[in-house]
Amino acid sequence: MEGRITRPLLHTPADTALADLPQRKNAYPPIRDFALIGDTLTAAIVARDGAIEFLCLPDFDGDAVFTGMLDARRGGRFFVGPTVQGEITRDYIGDSAVLRTTHHTPQGVLQVTDLMPMGERADGSIGGDRQVLRIVEALEGAPELAVLINPMLDWGATLPDLRQDEDGSWRMEFGHDGLRFVSDVDLSPVTPGALGGSCTLQAGETRFALLTSASPDARPVDAGTPRRELDRTLAYWKKINTGCKPEGPFRKAIMRSAVTLHLLHYNNSGALLAAPTAGLPETIGGVRNYDYRFCWIRDATFVLHAFFALNLPDCAQNFFRWLMQAARQSAPRLGVFYSIGKEHDPGTRTLTALEGYRGSAPLIIGNDAQGQLQLDGYGAVLDCARMYVRHGGTLSEEEQTRLQGYAQAAMLDWTLPDSGLWEIPGARQHHTYSKAMCWQALDAWLDLIALGAVQDDPEDYLSEHARIRDYVLSRAWSEEVGAFTGAIGRDWLDASVLLLPRIGIVAPDDPKMVATYETLKRELSEGPHFRRYQEGVDGIAGNEGHFMACGFWAADYLTRAGRITEAEAQISGLLATANDLGLMPEEIDPASGDHLGNFPQAFSHAGLIAAAVALEEARGTRADCD
Template structure:
């Protein structure tokens, strides 16, 4: 027995009722659609193939077909701690997720979805940059820009976790990392760029120029801290990524005249990060200039190619995060320290996958595998992952399923696969599992 819910779209409209056979036919069509899609998108060959395939299906399910947008999660206000107040609306598209999302889509063999998602971001963001505005950090699935947060006070929340929110108060924050994420996303798919109209190519070049003009400014950082702006390491790093990728793409963007200025800015940001991002007392790169707080986003120093995986400072940062920014099971927290918000949160699965990916880049594949397995072990029987895990139980926390966690899983699996492939090629007969590079 099946039942279906219908929405009446206007006054006086006659309700539509499906019979049992029609519902059965539609369910069969849905199953066939997902089965055929999954069969087409199975090009990844490497460790954890089933988990990677499942995560690709999740990203497809989080896509809004009419525009190509991919939401961070399909839910709102599922708390980071049961009964707490860190309850956010994640039913939007974050520019922050762009480059990591596109890489994950390539790995899980979804090139059409990757192209649609990039085109959505470029279209939504170009309107703002052309008007002299700073790029917004997030958009509605139709490209909506006005996303104010409001509280639904009549709802008690999941397990009395109030408030229930609609909209997101971070929508108008300044986050300078968005420039790097857009250019890194573009660099993931250079073949796709060749077919873009001149206006879009000009927008990408202007995005790099915006990073040149603004990288010295403080902002709210990747984690959307609701406090005073600071000079966050990750924000500086992603501005470096913006100009670095623009230099790489200069021929495609048809902007050779801008390369000298981009190169000078890249050198300036490099000097700034190396001088002010490292904290000698902590023996690690830290959250912000002058801060002693560890932050998992420092792992991106190696992941985006600012530092080689074997750089001593990067290795020391990985060790500090693995030793001092994890719970008793080795799951990674986002950061230590006050962020201006009440309550606590769990360990972040994305950050744990970042650690696995960073270890793979360093050639530490056994440690990388152990960290990956630790995080992947919290997927449900359907292969779904939440944002966080409670520190004292296996309870999943936060909005669900969480795109960031699935993106982290795919990219970490591929990084480990590639690291093991390189080791196998250098030392034949090791018996390690290999993998193929995604189609860039």
């Protein structure tokens, strides 16, 4: 949304609807109370009480119009719910992204169904207006419904000019940009830039509220629109999930992860976001508040594996094609991450209008890790190419040439120190995981040669392939620590070395790997949760939580080591700390169970899928060795 200006605001006396809104016990809901709805172009974060707390338009990386989760006073929200709080239950309708929240109040029972309609173009792709549809039904009694909407543009800095059309709909104008809002609840301006209203419903009565990115040709709204859009969206999700049939005790969690990854899979390019949010803190009140609305190369192999494992070939194809196009921007080197569209360097900007979640500041939009050297990306991209070919894909001549460039870069660059996959600031180090992923890059390239997918001489790579493996297994090992350490010649521990058997550079039953797991379990874990690395390693103020994905990597290791019962218990323990909808954050505080960091986190959900699929495959090929 561009070309915005601040205009004089329409202002009328406050409506009683604002006073009737249920009072929160806490200004900031716990992160675990958030839910996600979306349309694969953007997504909205919904609090348990019925307030949409975050939404960017027109796409994931666009301007935020609701940022209530980042500033309880000035951020803006879209509330639909009862005027009096009561017991709340919620779920998704089947394996869809349609959220259903039921409020049990003293006046009666009110149910709110939230979705972002999946509008299809003539060619079957997703497109059209961005819409948020909220359908309300009174199930029992006579509950009172309140609706309040107060969007702000430019991350809380600009209020809209409110104008009502002859058809009763409202336009919320930000200069040349704007939103359109339609509801069958009578609304009026209540404060500058805000609309509010309330009404009492009898059992069986329904109401709706529809927010649309205000294109002049926005789809018309009539009495049948809400039900029609709900049916069409549920049909979309049923069609998408037709071939996705996971098995085993974690089926429900895997399906929710599949839907979540699909929601974060940007339809216009094929990219997959790390998370749909920005600024949710890894340390409450601290400075670890990052923008995760980008696609990290380090996530790529887990994402593609998840799409193939869940039989989502269209998602896999689109993601791989995006990966090849994005990597082209910086070839023959790889960037740390890429934006979901065509912009390569997003830059950074510090927000001044918002105080941050529970006072966690500064808030920085964009990400400054782009200039770092991270060598693990070569392994991620080449492993994706190997996976893609093994599932029947073919590589163009241009892609073959570019992939060869990455293989040669890995062969030349692996001896360099880098910033590692965790983007640790300060002096570069010789990170163990980075070396191992350079080995994986050559391993994948040699496989692609053997598969006939590319033309090259394997002899050019075999000696360096063996050299990297010998280097990692000998130099990364510390007798004093009793483990493979996070970096060569250092004594700190890093949970990423749990992935060494998955990469293939060491056997899971190798005595050094067995000892490494036991050391990491003792030093980095609390229950099923693992820290990324030991405290103080990154030099950033404050201590972060335990990283969800690392716990799933531990389960993956246990499975590969034949410790099946332990692996299942590890996954179960991690899932016990997901929220009531099965959504997982970036990090967690094991002591309190509080969710930390951006939410929901694709890396966490892809980690679950990888661990659960490995467990099911192991159950079919070997007996429990515990």
